[in-house]
Amino acid sequence: MSAVDAKIVRTMCPMNCHPTFCGMQVEVESGRLKTLSGDKDNPDSAGFLCVRGRATSEIFGNPKRLLYPQIRDDRRTDIWRRVSWDEALDFMAKRMRSAGPEAVGLWAGHGGFTVGSAVTVQLMQRFAHMYGCQNWHPAMVCWGLGGFGVGLTGALKVNTKEDMAENSNMIVLWGANISSQPNTARHIVAARRRGAKVITIDVRRTEAAAQSDEVFLIRPGSDAAFALAVMHVIVTEKLYDSEFIEAHTVGFAELSSHVLPFTPAWAAAETGLEEGQIASFARAYASTRPAMILLGGSSMHKSANGWRAARAISCLPALTGNFGVAGGGLGPRHGAHSAAMCNLNTGVARASGNYVANQMPDIAKALSDGQLKVLLLLGTNMLSSFADAGEISHGLDKTGLVVCVDLFMNETARRFADVLLPGTAWLEELGFKVTNTHLYLMERALEREGETRPIYEILSSLADSLGLADFFPWASIEEVIDVILNDTTTGHATVASLRAAGGFLPLNVPAVAYADRKFDSPSGKIEFCSPQAARLGLPPLPVHGGDQASPYPLSLSFGRTLTHFHSFYDEGQALPALAKHNVAPQLWISPVDAEARQLSNGDAIRIYNQRGEFAAKACVTDDVKPGVVWMRDGWVGLNHLTSGDAVLTGDALSLFHFSVGQSDYGARVEVARRQASL
Secondary structure, eight states: OOTTTEEEEEEEOSSOOTTOOOEEEEEEETTEEEEEEEOTTOTTTTTOOOHHHHHGGGGTTOTTBOOSOEEOSOTTSOOOEEOOHHHHHHHHHHHHHHHOGGGEEEEEOGGGOTTOHHHHHHHHHHHHHHHTOEEOOGGGGTTHHHHHHHHHHTOOOOOOHHHHHHHOSEEEEESOOSTTSGGGHHHHHHHHHTTOEEEEEESSOOGGGGGOSEEEEOOTTOHHHHHHHHHHHHHHTTOSOHHHHHHHEEOHHHHHHHTTTOOHHHHHHHHSOOHHHHHHHHHHHHHSSSEEEEEOOHHHHSSTTHHHHHHHHTTHHHHTTOTTSTTOSBOSOTTOOOSOOOOTTTTOOOOOOOOOOSBHHHHHHHHHTTOOOEEEEESOOHHHHSSSHHHHHHHHHHOSEEEEEESBOOHHHHHHOSEEEEBOOGGGSOEEEEOSSEEEEEOOOSOOSTTOBOHHHHHHHHHHHTTOTTSOOSSSHHHHHHHHTOSGGGTSOOHHHHHHTTSEEEOSOOSSTTTTOOOSSTTSSEESSOHHHHHTTSOSSOOOOOOOOOSOOEEEEEEOOTTOOTTHHHHTTTSHHHHTTOSSOEEEEOHHHHHHTTOOTTOEEEEEOSSOEEEEEEEEOTTSOTTEEEEESOOTTGGGSSOOOBSSOGGGGGSSSSOOBOBOOOOEEEEEEOOTTO
């Protein structure tokens, strides 16, 4: 093999596992991907690469991959005709002109962020602002509600995983199962070897439980109740840090009175834990310094109580003086990047118009009401990711033109797309990713397969067709990245400086968040009592929202596993290495609940409620408590069971730079044996 036809390229995994992306090295020979492995020199992942990352080599040369633009003239058929890019773009532009800008919507999912989210999100926003169409922030399918909760408290920043490994004496994995950020696991292991105590709080016995000294299994949606009872113990037993509270918080007097009714006995009834367990945890957390909480990811925050949980839990480090110290505060979590990105769209104002609110229920209603006539889906499978998929299906069916940009066909495209546009994979374009500590370049390593194009080129071509002359004034995507990275936290990095540094640079950010005790709130302090919340008509103090009465006895919860991520790659089915781990949906159900329904392990079952039903197999396990059932998310059809009701509305949706417009996602269900004929 000669130096001419072979090269080693350093890059990052295309999976969107916030916030601790993994490094890759790929070997390319004669223009083809030969090997793919973890990058041992990557300071974040140190060579680690999970099965999801290793499976991505199967994207290239995959017979299922979309390689050419296609149009379907009748959705009732599966007949697609190959067209040129010019024909596809002209077809789209004509329909968009006919509909008018306000009847056009752009939505990007995780599949649109394989080379980093900033470029796609900012250019999508730029297109929407200049054209006057609808555009929504992708955080609403993930961590948005959690960010809202900690934002009200004033604690949006986090300490690093390296700080946790070196300094934490207690680590609380609160709804954080680590499958979303698997390279964090080695830092937890290192801390534990050093003597740190690790505690898991979750609705199921997760992958992280194996590295935990203690595991608390609670009812879905009861996290805030647990946290309030912990506050009760800390306050009534005077275990708090009075000096920190006096200097760096507001509202302690109000909080002290507020938490008095929330006794461990009260919380035991809400959470399913024993009263003594709650009190014991509160005392251990308050007496162990420093203690760090890793706050859960999207599964924890996909519920009506999701923001309440984050709000209550984020008060605990302030009560105990753990903010701003090495090994304390909050650990790495979704939506908590330390680096700041420059905005391409500074000075590009959005014209006034009748815009659909930045939240799922409003988008679903706009689809169902016929307000949206054209929908461009950039790397997403709405039927998999949006709550109340029945309502979404109804709306998509009424939408005149649905365009899907992706690597593979997915269920939304199969059922509702009129135009399929083939997107590039991460090795076919230039990009970058940012962890809590480092900035990474993702070099282009392969020529594009077929006629695939990156999202930025698709938007640029569409803008040209629609006469948006100034949409892409840069000479290259490299220039775009240089503009976005031009910030003090990145050291004003450029693509050239990243290349010169070997592909990555450390960020100019502290390992310990809030060491200066300047918090992200209007007062600059941690706000136990939030005037912002009061102005929004929300409770100013942390609260718990109890379950609503339901005729369905089981609480359905869901999350991620190490072998899947949302609905990437047609729910993993397009990549053989992932498909073998995701053969069919499995519902975790406790032995008590299984026996009551005369179910055995492996039985074919149906999960149902007032919204619909979903077929799966029973997995009888002690890893969930009676009354709770669990399944990994991303299965098409699962969201036919979940609630699409609004959680936050009005001015709350725009309080922070990210979207908090998630639906409830709650689901109470019943389970029964499925007849062979179903």
